[in-house]
Amino acid sequence: MKKFQVDQNGYYGKFGGAYVPEMLFANVEELRIRYLDILNDSSFQNEFHALLKHYVGRPTPLYFAGRISDKYNTRIYLKREDLNHTGAHKINNTIGQIILAGRLGKNKIVAETGAGQHGVATATVCALTGLECTVYMGKLDMERQKPNVERMKMLGARVVPVLSGNQTLKDATNEAMRHWINNPEDTHYIIGSVVGPHPYPDMVARFQSVISEEIKTQLFEQESRENPDYVIACVGGGSNAAGAFYHYLECEEVVLIAVEAAGKGITTGQSAATIALGAEGVLHGSKSIIMQTDDGQIVEPYSISAGLDYPGIGPLHAHLSERGRVEFTHVTDKEALKAALELAQLEGIIPALESAHALAILSKLDLKKSDLVVVNLSGRGDKDMDTYIRFINKEK
Amino acid sequence: MNQIEVITNKIEDLFYRRKKRILSVYFTAGYPKIDATATIITNLEQSGVDLIEIGIPFSDPVADGDTIQHSNHVALKNGMTIRMLFDQLRDIRNRVEIPLIMMSYLNPVYKYGIEKFCKKCHEIGIDGLIIPDLPLYEFETKYKAVFDSFNMKFIMLVTPQTDNERIRKIDFLTGGFIYLVSSTSTTGSKGKISNEQMQYFKRIHDLRLNNPLLVGFGIGNKESFVNACQYTAGAIIGSAFIRAVSKSDDLKASVSSFIKSIKA
Structure with missing residues (x-):
């Protein structure tokens, strides 16, 4: 019995769902339809576990x-x-999602980051696979996590400072979602946590x-x-x-x-x-x-x-x-x-x-x-x- | 004592009377000043606008570009809330006949209570709702009956990525009009309408949907308005209007001169 797993409609009890504007529907729907088949495929699992072992440690x-x-x-x-x-643990998820992005035929990645750990983990897997990487980060967070900003840049990512709101993780997430709205066809959004529209929470939880x-x-x-x-x-x-x-x-x-x-x-x-x-x-x-x-x-x-x-x-x-x-x-x-x-x-x-x-x-x-x-x-x-x-x- | 109520809806009436060149304008309630709501609405009507979208400001407007993000931010700083907006609109139907739509992100409406929100809108004389992050599935399974019971037309967005099957479903389930998003983007003017966009408008036009089409996002001047209208019933202007009233001390004059520039 799996009473804490997500249901067919993307809900955990009354929480969850996919509350996205229509501009993101096609992308999120494609993910929803394909993620389990991709994740359960043995070639995906082999690649994922090999990278976790030999690359992540x-x-x-x-x-x-x-x-x-x-x-x-x-x-x-x-x-x-x-x-x-x-x-940090963040790379477990980015390894999984970067392989998934390849299977989806996407060649660009966008991500949000707070502490910069997810941003670094995303920039890392983008360097590893040769995908273009854009990371949104609140300006306040860029100041308090400066070493991670420098790491992302050295890894070849474009780090975009976010000036709205308190200039932290929430605002960076807004901006990453806007970027995805504006670039839906070639870009995969690597969300860093078990948040976002279904199937992200389930997908990220599985990777972690x-x-x-x-x-x-x-x-x-x-x-x-x-x-x-x-x-x-x-x-x-x-x-x-x-x-x-x-x-x-x-x-x-x-x-x-x-x-x-x-x-x-x-x-x-x-x-x-x-x-x-x-x-x-x-x-x-x-x-x-x-x-x-x-x-x-x-x-x-x-x-x-x-x-x-x-x-x-x-x-x-x-x-x-x-x-x-x-x-x-x-x-x-x-x-x-x-x-x-x-x-x-x-x-x-x-x-x-x-x-x-x-x-x-x-x-x-x-x-x-x-x-x-x-x-x-x-x-x-x-x-x-x-x-x-x-x-x-x-x-x- | 069975009174027969003839249910009419001003959005439906508008599209019944007019088929072309309908101009809808979005503004953010509480911007540029907290008490601008009624002035903007009455002057938009007097300037010959056909439809008005009243935007409820939200702290995290993910579908919006810089201009509308900014107007949301300023409106909230000015102290705008749903309750205050309802209060400002209490007597609006004594002053204008124009169809009125409320546009909000889901969370403020959800927090207020969706049924309570619809009831209040109905009492005021609001004709429709746009809630961009309330998806079709949730609308259909949870909220359609509520919106219908208060005669609120639920208007949904369609984008270049929305497939035909889904467009047909949206057309079947929603009412008022279909909000045709002009390109894969957040709100804000992009300059000219491209040939590719014109082909997309024509493609949707050729589906012969039940609902009329209004084009929005990136419509900001007369040229883009006229082009957007070629295959559709009209278009929606948001960011360009927000910019036009942003620095104005004389709202009446700036509303009227902006609308003139579009309709001239």
């Missing part, structure tokens, strides 16, 4: 983090998505599901059991969480925890905790939970972490929240920064600010010594060094 380690386990008096494993080529597939195998090797007691992931749009939860959704004994970015605190008006603060609505092609005013205008979110600074969440997650399958919680900027520093000093791993949100929840859980906890370490922190240095200097 999968499987990524599942590492027993002894010192942080001692600190929280439990048993904590880290799924090391930070060790992927390009430094390699994360939980590996966790199962690796946990069995190390602990003689496939299922941990907890899986914890941070969530903005929700792609790393979707991947880490995917093969555990039907295993109800595994507690799944998604950590949103509370920013400066959920009551401060400067937050990106969509499940905590949002309401049902339609944004970027799907019906989900979104942060909005009483008048239905989208609220500009805030988080110190560019990758979580988004006012929506994938429709799968809205459904998982409503059904109570995943527990949604949130941590502040400051809690995330502290957790990042802690991981660096206890384990020698500098996490991405996004992933630090998942780590920050450990201190708030009532964990038993015997519990087995998997935290999805979705990315590494090189891109966030400026922010970390400022924080460390302030704490001194």
Whole structure:
């Protein structure tokens, strides 16, 4: 029984669908009709898995983090998505979508990016396959994630600054969608998260599901059991969480925890905790939970972490929240920064600010010594060094 | 006490009376000033425009180019909301006869409540709705009955990529007119209408649909208007009109001189 899978009409319960203007209908419809046949084809699977293994470096380690386990008096494993080529889980999806774009006969790629991790992952696979790459990025995000901007440019991508709204991920997504409207025939849009019109949320979740597939195998090797007691992931749009939860959704004994970015605190008006603060609505092609005013205008979110600074969440997650399958919680900027520093000093791993949100929840859980906890370490922190240095200097 | 209500719709009436050179104008409510709504509507009617699309501003208008994005942004900054717009339009039917269409992205309408929104539009005397990100499937399965019950014509877009089967389905399910998007693009003027675009207008014309066709996106001056009208019932001007009223202290004069420049 697959009660958390997308249905034939592109819905997870009441969330999902394909709310696109007619200008995008033909493209989205072509994807909808073809994606499962393409993904299930053995030549696609062979190519996808070969690239994940030889190019991305999968499987990524599942590492027993002894010192942080001692600190929280439990048993904590880290799924090391930070060790992927390009430094985050984002490349699992872009590898899949670039092969798909080839099968669809598209020779240009457009993408949005927040933290720049998806942009870098997209620029990378475009360089790998020789496709032309345009990445839209909010101007504010370009400033706070400068190293990633330079990486994208070195990889040959055109990075277009977005000046509308708060100049962050939401605005970059608008602009990428407009680009696709204006270039529907030769361009494939590589959405970076489990958001957007059906079939994107399902397609991206499938590409990211390699994360939980590996966790199962690796946990069995190390602990003689496939299922941990907890899986914890941070969530903005929700792609790393979707991947880490995917093969555990039907295993109800595994507690799944998604950590949103509370920013400066959920009551401060400067937050990106969509499940905590949002309401049902339609944004970027799907019906989900979104942060909005009483008048239905989208609220500009805030988080110190560019990758979580988004006012929506994938429709799968809205459904998982409503059904109570995943527990949604949130941590502040400051809690995330502290957790990042802690991981660096206890384990020698500098996490991405996004992933630090998942780590920050450990201190708030009532964990038993015997519990087995998997935290999805979705990315590494090189891109966030400026922010970390400022924080460390302030704490001194 | 069974009263027989004769259900009429001003959009239907218009296309029944007129078959050619229909001019529809889009403006963003709350732009350039918060209280410009009634002035723009009355002056558009007086200038000889045939149909008006009242745009409800939205924070994330993905189908729009720079000009209309900007007008949406300014209108929201000016404080425009659906509730305020309904209030401004309360007595509009005492002042104008022209068919009126509400254009909005789905989320503000969804948040307001779709049925409540239709009811309010009906009370005011709105004749149709354009909601570009409400797709045909959702319209057909969830909302058609609601729109019909309030006599709201639901107008859908057709693009160069829409296949014939889908166009026929749109034609069958929707009413008022079909909004023929002139090219694969967001809103905004592109200058001239190309031969390829003319061929596309003719191709749709030759389908002999039930609904009349109005061409929109990229229509901004007399030449593009006249060309767009060759195979269709008329055309829609949005961005060019927004620019024409953007810097105006005298809305009445700028509305009338812009419309004159199109109809001359």
